[in-house]
Amino acid sequence: MLLLAPNANPTLGPWLAEELSAVSSLLEAELVSDLDCVNDLVGHVEAYRGKMLRPMLVLVGGLAASAVHKPLDESGPRPGSLPHRKLATVVEMVHLATLVHDDVLDEAEVRRGRRTLNVLRGNEAAVILGDYLISHAFRLCSSLERPWIAEAVAQTTNTVCEGELLQLANRDNWALSEATYLEIVQRKTASLCGVCCELAARLEDAPEQVVTALGSYGRDVGVAFQITDDLLDILGDEGAVGKSLGRDLLKGKLTLPMIHALARDGAQREAVAAACGQDGEPTVGRLQQLLESSGSLAYARRMSQQLIDRAKVALAALPASPARTALEDMADTVLTRQL
């Protein structure tokens, strides 16, 4: 499901649909091997592709930045830019690699309603296929012949790995602070969303304040996206979310509503600790009630709303354009996403 459906924005919709289709084709073409056993595994991963949030940040972010150099009546869709398409493909490959390796880490069995690669083909295949995706991302990135892009993407993947390692070091840490939680999310999720927007703007030779504003937009949207994910892990309908409920808790990963609830005093805290599986399996139904009554779900919703508001304010540094409006719409859609 696209965060911005092709028909949601009559000006940009068809253009974006075409760009995303070009990105999908590029991704498929890049991953083709002369070995059947490799193509067979890659086929599994293509089922992982979902929202295409990161490619959209590159494509729409780039278009919004390009409006700086144009009068308003020329700021609509333009013919596809190959560097933006390549960059969009690169970030999607990086994202897919993290999903494949995350599922190994989480021993996840279902993603987007389908059985995960690690379950179907074993952890070994999943580990190497993740490496294959990262490696292809860097190959495509170097073919852009702009070393500053390759360096920024690699720097960001360093940061993503650090976020993953910080999260791992805090598994089963029931005293995890909100500050450390946000540090993990900034590195693991927000950094890649931010760099998508920044690099898309730099490819348009946008002025520095536009690059900074778009980077800030991307990071805030990324954090809000993660918090929505946290809420879906507790509240979401398993069929709609396409993955198991309460999985974060089962793997000892504390999410924002949990951190808020566990920071309360007294009996309520004890009840939450029991329900969230500190002494065994989490009981999701009971947890939903407790997090509702402690105000923890509301707290998480409020924080993601504030982040989305701030992301939209940052866009004021860009000239008005259909693409800027689309970025605002995408930010709003993060809050209401079901998938």
Place this chain on the structure above:
Amino acid sequence: MLLLAPNANPTLGPWLAEELSAVSSLLEAELVSDLDCVNDLVGHVEAYRGKMLRPMLVLVGGLAASAVHKPLDESGPRPGSLPHRKLATVVEMVHLATLVHDDVLDEAEVRRGRRTLNVLRGNEAAVILGDYLISHAFRLCSSLERPWIAEAVAQTTNTVCEGELLQLANRDNWALSEATYLEIVQRKTASLCGVCCELAARLEDAPEQVVTALGSYGRDVGVAFQITDDLLDILGDEGAVGKSLGRDLLKGKLTLPMIHALARDGAQREAVAAACGQDGEPTVGRLQQLLESSGSLAYARRMSQQLIDRAKVALAALPASPARTALEDMADTVLTRQL
């Protein structure tokens, strides 16, 4: 243990020792994070570093290629070249990443005589740390500001992953052919050794026939290195090799001597199949006797000797120099290595 001990070659030894020390420092500096939990894990991996074969191929290969532009009396060691040091660090990081992920795949417990990261800190940490190493390799590679190097390295890591996947697809394939075995080794091991030599030569603006000759040298040395590894897995003293004996067989990976023996006819084939664990645990002592009497060990030794001979012949495309002699010595050392 260095393949070329500093005192083995009085002209090059001290220079190489200094270059390798610079590479080690660069590697350590590059991997430093602002997060303690990351530095703690990186510390474990530094114990994985051993022979530094790939950095040596870059450093000595580059020096040998540079002799093309110099009279013989000026073809000795020169002050360190930063691009070569960076490239040497990049390929060592890529190699370390493959070791860390290989150990996850193999469920290996010991490497270089020490407990592996996956055993000490769990598969999760090992998976992400491998990613962290690959990502840092690409970041350092893009800092070279020569997109053709980044592209060639990424292309090679694609190939390495394909080799790993082909090997995985052939686990427990007791009918593995020698051709498929060599295809796996070419991709998994030889491609990286070859690209080390080629890129080192290109950085020296060496003529194309020198680049080709060095690439061919590197690939042949890589395959010979892998065959020696196969022999060590069956014959090596566990203390000296620093890893468990018969591990390849336990994981269903057929090695060259095994493939040769299983291609024999009749009772001998049956005896080998039984001893190599087709119906249970391999019995290494019995296997050693059988592979000796079937001529399979001799066959593998002969093939690696032929590869080393061919690697040295390829070097004739380079002018005589102390570095070319050192490459010849390194090739010979591959055959006699104990570690």
